[in-house]
Every structure is written in structure tokens, then in C-alpha cells.
Amino acid sequence: MAGKRGRVSAVGASEGRGSALLAVRSLTKLFGSFAACNGIDLEIQPGEIHALLGENGAGKSTLVKMLFGVLAPTSGDILWKGEAVRIPSPGAARRLGIGMVFQHFSLFEALTVAENIALSLSPGISLSKVAEEASRLSHLYGLPLDPKAHVADLSVGERQRIEIVRALLQNPELIILDEPTSVLTPQEADRLFETLAKLKAEGRSVLYISHRLEEVQRICDRATVLRHGKVTGACDPRQETPASLARMMVGSDVASVTAAGTNTKGEVLLEARHLSVPARTPFAVTLKNVCLKVRGGEVLAIAGVAGNGQGELFDTLSGEYPASDASAVFIRGKAAGNLGITARRLMGAGFVPEERHGHAAVPALPLSDNLVLARSQSDRKTFLAGGLLGIIRQAVVRIASKRISETMDVRKSGENPAAGSLSGGNLQKYIVGRELDRQPAVLIVNQPTWGVDAGAASRIRQALVDLAKSGSAVLVISQDLDEIFEVATEIAVVNEGRLSDAYPAHELTREKIGLLMGGMYGKTDGEVAHAH
């Protein structure tokens, strides 16, 4: 470690050369007394792909927002080509030559690609000219795009291309990409990397924000690592191992998860039989003939790009929106398809939804109340008194809440703070711990570590694996392939509401999953999906 830190200062020592495209000197941003960015130093050379690595809450977004003129720094300097500049607005950043592609796109679904692009340009440029220029750029950089297509009909990857082309139209010298691959299939990500290589070859610089270590190692020339608002390392990522990068990010060794491996397989505890559910809203996905089986001791992971029916599948399996057919879902051998979530909990199932705030937890209520939220009926005997009156035994609940916090290492301010005051990772540990605490026979988790820092994520994954080892059936819905390979014994892929067959995890490669994600069942094994 010490050696690597030494290299850090060597990189830092290049200041004063003045060749950097963008340099940041002790940039600080305070929110009240909280320093989101604390004395950040950063240099981006012309023609390099520079990674900005860090956990959630490390200060990446704050730093980038200051560079793009969305937030004003509290103190420190931003140097553009050696000159100190003030960037009061995104418009000013664009005029300097900084373009940005946000993680969440700002596109109008009802408009065409060209119209969306024209909206971000100064008025008076004709639409046909915009379309022409956009399609020229999109071909030049390998970003195929039809200017006349409506955004609503496009995939997430195509929408991202619009944002990239929109940024390129300004002819920027520095392009900032915020977690660009989080929404892409592996194939789409590969395409994006080719585009980035072209940009780099032209001498443009890229600031690439990510928490995916392998990508950073693959495409980035240099990396700056942030932790708790400070720079903890600057390095050449190719000289590092994923473990050493993770150490800089997390500050300690990330425990590697021991995969469930080949556990002794028990009985089928969770099963869906030809589950079909019509879309509840115009924007929802219809589930089509979904079949799955999870045995005790197994972790079945369902991969897929966001918005392919994961949420709908969770809602139906949890019983929040039950199916009309009782025999569509079986829990521990009993038909449960038309039962509500409480009945399914009483059958021994536990659930962790994707959205923490306002679904898995009520942010304004204390942790103990959020424990009652999930377990008022399954733990009725311990948590409630007074028979029909249903008086909550606060003291008992608090003890249980404390036990969960200790088991899962939930860091919080005070004994029983509001759920909303916890960081994403700590709240997620609590929400997962809340279910594990009652040793459910079946656990269904949607995006277990979405937006969670590496330390918490590894803890949660280990807990899921351990639960399966103890004989429970675990179903994990996730978009994170690293996570899936860490925890899964079986893997299936969901695409447009259809679920593929489940394959043993060690038989699948990333490429194969990527193909399944794209809906290309035929090319995998020549098998037809859902053969159970």
C-alpha cells in the first residue's frame, strides 16, 4: 500500500507543468458543516481517459457537478488549460469545452432524436441540419442512431447515444460520463468503449465515473480514487489489481464472498408455474409464462437489463400484487399465487424490494417502526400485545432492532434514528438483516446492493449466500453481473417479461448472459426458454 501511495504523490507532483487540460486544486464543497468534497486535487491530461472511482457518497457526483457548473465550490480553484476559471452554469461549462452525459437522461420520450438534440442547441438551427449533423457524428463515432426515431421506442443504450451525440455536437475537449455502463448490456458497453477509444484518439479527454473496477482497468489510463470526499489515491489502474483498487475505494480489504458452491440441494421451496401477469399500468411489463424453481440451498439469480419485468416479477412473487391463479406460485409446496404478502410471510417467505425509501422502509419513521413494517404479522406473538387491540411492544421491538443492527453492522447516529437518516448501504443492511433475522425459508431480493457501497455490498452478498447454505431458497434479482457471479448457484435471465431457463452458474459466461439479456435465446444452446 505504502508503495502505491508513493506513486500517488509522484503523479501529484506533475503540477506546475501546465500541460493539463483540466486541473483542480484543493476544491472543497461544504453542505452546512459536511464536506462532500474536501480539498480535492485532480489533473486530466489531453487525450486521456481518466477514471473517477469511489463508493456511493464518496463525493464523485459533487465534484463533477462543480466541474459542470451545477454546483458552486466553497473554496479551491478549477484550472482550464492552466487558467483559473469560474464555471457558474452548465452553459458556461459547454462554452469552455466541457460536455457531460448524466446517469439519468433528460430526454422527451414523445419527441424524435433530432428534436431532442435540437432542444439543447441555440434556437434558429434548422431541424434538418441538426439531423444531418447528428447522423454524421453518430456514424463517425460508431453510435448508430436514427434521427427520426421517437425516443420512446429506443432502448436505454440508444438513449444514452443521444446524450453522447448531444454532448459531441458542442465539440467538447472534455467529456464527463457518469456511470455510463450501469444501464447497458455487456455488448452495448463494448460498443461504448470503442467510441471512447475513438474520442481519445482524437485528443479529447474523458472523465469516466464508475465503481466497476474491471471496466476502469480495461479502458482508463489513469484513475483518481475518492473516499469520504478526499482523494485517497491516484494511479494507473492497469498496474493495479481489482483488490488493490477496491482497497483504495473502501479503505480496507473487501471481504471476498465465498460462493454458495455446490450445496446439498433440498426440496423445491419456491416455484412459479407458467406465471403470466398482464401489465398493470401502460408503462409496466407483461410477464409471459414465467417458470422457475428454487430449491433449498440454492441461490437463483435473475439477470437482465432494468425494465424487463424485474419489478413486476418481484411484485407478483411477493404477493404485493398477487396473481389471479393460485397455482402460479408455490411456496414450500403450497399454492400461494393468489395470496397477499402477509400470508406469504406466514408461510416462511421474506422479501427485500429494490426501492429502499418509501417501499422497503418509511424514511421518516425510526428503525424500530420499520422493523414492525415487515414483521408485524410474522412476529405477532412477540411484537404485539393486547390481543385484538394490537398494542406494539416498543421495548421488545427495539431490542430486536438493536440485534439486527449489531448482526449486520449497521452504522447509525443514535440508538433508533429515522430510516431516512442512514446512508443507502447501512439502510440496505438493516432491511436485509430484518428478513434474515427471522431465518426465512424463502428469501426474494430485488437488486440487493443497488447504490450500496462496496463494504456493505459484500456483507449483504455473504449474508445471502450463508442463508442459502443454511438450507433456505434464495432468489436474487439483479442487474449487476459481478454480484450475480458472486452469489448465484443458478442463473436465469429476464428479457421483456420472459424468463430464460436457469443454468448452473459455472456453466454460463458473461457473453452468454449478454446474449440472453438481448433476448437471443436461440443462440445460447439452441434451447427454447422456460422449458420447466
Place this chain on the structure above:
Amino acid sequence: MRIELEKRANPSTLFSILSPFIALALTIVAGGIMFALLGKSPTSALYSFFIEPLLDVWSLHEIAIKAAPLILIGAGLSICYRSNNWNIGAEGQFIAGAIAGAIVPVVFHDWHSSLVLPLMLIFGMIGGALYAGIPAFLKAHMNTNEILTSLMLVYIAQLFLDWLVRGPWRSPDAYNFPVTRDFAPEAILPEMIASGRANLGFAFAIIAAVGLWIMMRYTLKGFEITVLGQSERAGRFAGFSSKRMIWFSMLLSGALAGLAGISEVSGTIGKLQPIISPGYGFTAIIVAFLGRLNPLGIIAAGLFLALTYVGGEAVQLTLSVSDKVTRVFQGLLLFFVLSCDTLIQYKIRLVFLRFGQSSEGAH
């Protein structure tokens, strides 16, 4: 220029507690200005409005009489509002309860029994609950907006009562006045203590408010109400049904408004007439918010709003100002309570824009 409300990261706890009192002080100041503009001495006007009624046993009883329906209705509404169901039609449920409860003494006026009064109270609660059941049904099954339906039903109830007392229920001995026959003595809600007119309605109000407070504070039902009010999705995850909560909260608040209605006609008026409420059902909305949707706070808020009714009558007599003064005071109070709460949660920011385009001035 544009005014933006920006959410505060940490709303002050101190000011959240002080907010009703600040609102009160601002109401009194604004009221003083209003009296000055009317050409009356603000100090003596405010004295006869807010202080004098407290110094007299008779007017203390009047305050209790007027506080009873406000607290009963307000406590019920607080459950509705906490669960995110916006019952604005308590005035109509009050009238429906009064009519349903009056069936016994008006239609069966020859039946004399000690069961009359309990039956009236039960009928009153059922009447109010059923009337609130209409917007509940419409919201739960037709997805209509309960604010509009419950409000419109108020006018239907008022006109129905008007028709009843002028038509089928008009007393044969009332010289064509639009009133029902006087309730028999066993249909009259007894007084609480010997010193004045205040009746058992006030006791009902206190019992209901304390009971609801215990429910909200200690029971799973109260927890369910809180959760569903804050996040329907989290409530669904907990296994709570927001549809059932629509029914529960609307029927509960309707029943309490109905009880207030029958208590008012049985204890205070003694018969049905075209107008039986000076707007208790609407004023109770102010009471609910002034009491911060906490049933115990609502007891205090109900007593204060009752004071504005009694004080309003007093200044009508002593200063000969319009009876609208009471409504103005109540309106001011609600305005200040809501603005104080808003300013605790948000700060105001003025955004100045240059001419034409946005403010993208380069460095």
C-alpha cells in the same frame, strides 16, 4: 422574477413546536389591524374577543358546547388526514348524523323509553358513517377525488335537511315554521354539571380524542395509518391495504361527525331546523391542523376555535361589528398555521432572471 420554495435539510424542531403559537400571535396582530381599520379600538376589541369570554361561567359553558363538535370532528379528521384521505365533507356528515339520529324522536315521538337517547346516538354515528361511505366508495372503487365528492355532498345534506324540516318532518304545532317537533325530555342529551348548559357532548369529545390518541400512539392500527399516509407502497409491502384504509378512516371520521351532529341537535338545539351548524364541519379542519393532527393537540385547538365563536358573538354585541368577523379570524388562523408550517419545511428563494434568456453569464 420567480419565487422558489426550497426544502430545508433540517427543519427546526423548536419551531415546529412553536408554530401554532406563532400563528396565533400573528392572527391576533392581524386581527388587531383589522379592528383598527374598522375604526374600533384594537385593544378593547381583542379583549372582548379573547379574554372576556374566559372570565364568565356562562361563556365558559358556551365554549365547551362549541368545542365539543369541533373536537369530535377534528379528531376524526386527523385520522383521515394522517392516512392521506382528505375528507372535507364533515359538515355534511354532521348533518346526516343529526338527521339519522333524529328519526327516533321525530318519527317515533310517542315512544318513551330510556333507550331513546342511546339509539339516537348510535343512529347518528351510523348516519354520519354511511354518508362518509359515499365518497369512500367512490374513491376506493371509482378512483374519484374524495375532496370534491365529500365537499359536494355537504350541500346535498344541507338541502335535504332544509326539505325535511319544511316538508315531511315539519312540526304540526309550529305555526308553519320550518322546524320539527321539540324532542321529548328523554331524547335530550343531559348536562354535564349543574352550573350551566354544557352537555355530555363535551365528554364524548374528550373520550374520543384521548381514545384516538392512544390508538395512534400505541397500536398497530395507528402504525398502519401513519405508514399508509406516508407511503402507500411501503404500506402495501407491510401487508396493509390502502383501500381498506380509505373505508376505515372515512367511516370513522364520518361516525364521529355524525355523533357530533346528533349531540348538537339533541343537547343544544332540541329539535331539527334548517341551519343546525355554524360551519363546525369546516372549522374542524382548522382545528385538526392547528392541533397538528394530534388528537390531544386537537382538544386545545378545539377549545381555542370555540373561543373565537363565543368571542365573535361578544364583539358583535359590544362593538356592533359584522358576524363575519369570526370567519375572518378563523380564516386568518388557518392561513397563518399553514404558512408557518410551510416556512418550517421550506425556505423561500427569489430567483432573478435577466431579460429573455436564462442566467448563463460567463465568468
